[in-house]
Amino acid sequence: MALIQVTLPDGTINEYAPGITCAEVITDALGRKHGCLAARIDGAECDLSRELEQDCSVEGILTQSDEGMYILRHSAAHLLAQAVMSLYPDAKPTIGPAIDRGFYYDFAMKSISESDLKPIQKKMQELARKNFTVERIEMSEPELKELFSSNPYKLEIIEQRIEEGSGSTIYKQDDWSDLCLGPHVPNTSRLMNVKLTSISSAYWRGDQNREQLVRIYGIVEPSKEALRATITRLEEAKKRDHRKLGKDLQLFHIDEEVGQGLILWTPRGAILRQELQDFISHHLRRQGYSQVFTPHVGKLDLYRTSGHFPYYQDSQYPPLVERDLMKKLADEGCTCGELSNLMELGEIDGYMLKPMNCPHHVKIYASQMRSYRDLPLRLAEFGTVYRWEQSGEISGMTRVRGFTQDDAHLFVTEDQIASEVLGCIELVQIIFEKLGMTDYRVRVGLRDADSDKYVGSPDRWDKAEDACRAAAESLGVNWSEEPGEAAFYGPKIDFVVKDVIGREWQLGTVQVDYNLPERFELEYKGSDGEIHRPVMIHRAPFGSMERFCGVLIEHFAGKFPTWLTPTQCHIITISEKHKGYAHEVASLLRDNNIRVEIDDGDDTIGKKIRTHRKMQPAYMVILGDGEAEGRTVSLRARNGDQVSGIPLDQFLKDLRSEIDQKVAQPNLAVTEAEE
């Protein structure tokens, strides 16, 4: 029989008899401890057990690789399904993919609770221990339909995914099998280190109108150590959760009597927010923005013109209707449904909590005759908007019903779009850089070429889209084009970051808009003496102050740079004798605009340090006999570093400069200690 030639990743070509498996080839090349759990034949992923029949290239997939982890997770999902089926024979498995942080499997079954996860997990480990071989079996369509005849979900997949007359594969371990393309680990013993993490629900095919399924989430790692490390990492991440830290550090409060998703900024949080606003305001002035203020409500008619009221009713607070009018309508026997209709028709007017700031800003633009010399006109406002988010979606500071955007609207000529979009991007870059937020991605939302829902001419879109692409490119970070993700009124650039539990949040956004100027018939007089229509750019580099601060709390784990820290210094006295000096130091610092808290109580020094540590001041300033006599201070940094005998004026000077320069992290005590 003719031998086949197998090319290995290093370029070596070995000859084998046909029918040799990938596993054997890899073992031959790398030895028995090759650490692979699957393979690639000519680039296509497959099982280690796959047999080779002709010349090809073979490459092992290491467990540690991204692809390897993906396969491990996918196999763990299968194991989960096997375990669930053995414990709940009535359950019907649907789909169970690997995801970035683990895996899940959706079942049609009676609901189970968190406490049921333990036995399932135990069963999984028991099955894993039995070291079943995971076997790939090719089947024809009729065979598949026969095998999964009692599972309508699998049948639906077979109907939709598998071409008439062709077949697919199942993966079988012990007496259990699942419809799947693979590849999978060679045997279940690879899946010992699993942990089921949570239980929730999902709709079949993600469709709200279809069956609700039970979804079980889990994580899996190649080794016990890796699993333990992952669990520890998840627990550590949870400690950074802004909802927990926000409470511990007294940054904000949400009160159910005030309302869901409505943030109360407490004094310490207000400082954080104010510092950020001041920081960005400085850059706005530099870039030629004009500050404006507008009210929190506007007439319904305004939002009829802008299109917000008719199009986005479901995500708005209900309109406010005048009390007398309400009473009159009620007396006339008008029902709620009729009232709603009247409002929609524009028969009666009312006010709306503003869902966006743009209509107000548009009106400021339109309040004067504008000439091309006025453009670009950049109107900025920290504007608070209200949106009726679904109750189940509200979360901490990241998804709320009332929030303040660091909003601005740029009214520009067609030719100014590119440079102004770039200016907006620069602003985002300045902010992210100063705060050390390098872990973000950028989405450029482009129009869907096949759709006609977009306003504005194709060539204008092309230009605007090019401007967005170029701007995104200029950032030097990961960015992706997302066709079909543009707003109907123009392309956009979104900045997306992850929170501690891996959820992505959109922060900043830059959007080009041809629509609103049209709707409000905005004009300017060009240099040619003709009337032209401006283009608008909406942009919010932080996105919302609430969401941004939420993400920022997690980013810094509550250990903010000195300029942002709500209380920069906590002054702590050793004993009663030092009260006088402590207050003197406090006054001096306060006079120099440094935020100080003083503890001259009668706790021991150890106790005071323990107490104040929790609030994460940039520095603890310890004052006792030595300091009072020599007019110096002792500093204690967050990490425990200490330094004594710093002359008071020098400390003030250094601290002031650290704040003014917005240094990334407090480093006075650290620098001194290292010398």
Place this chain on the structure above:
RNA sequence: GCCACCGUGGCUUAGCGGUAUAGCACCUCAUUGGUAAUGAGGAGGUCGCGAGUUCAAUUCUCGCCGGUGGCUCCA
């Protein structure tokens, strides 16, 4: 909005058909202590809200409100 789970003084939390733990925080007294908890005492809760079952509900049932994890949605 949907599904599951959860809701005990400011915070963390024990408990359970007979109105309730403990720690931290708070207040008082003593202590004046040099870098992660000094000691003693005290006060503080209609056990999320409303109904129902029961001789009796914080505990069981239902409804509502709120939170958590997902799903769906997200201008």
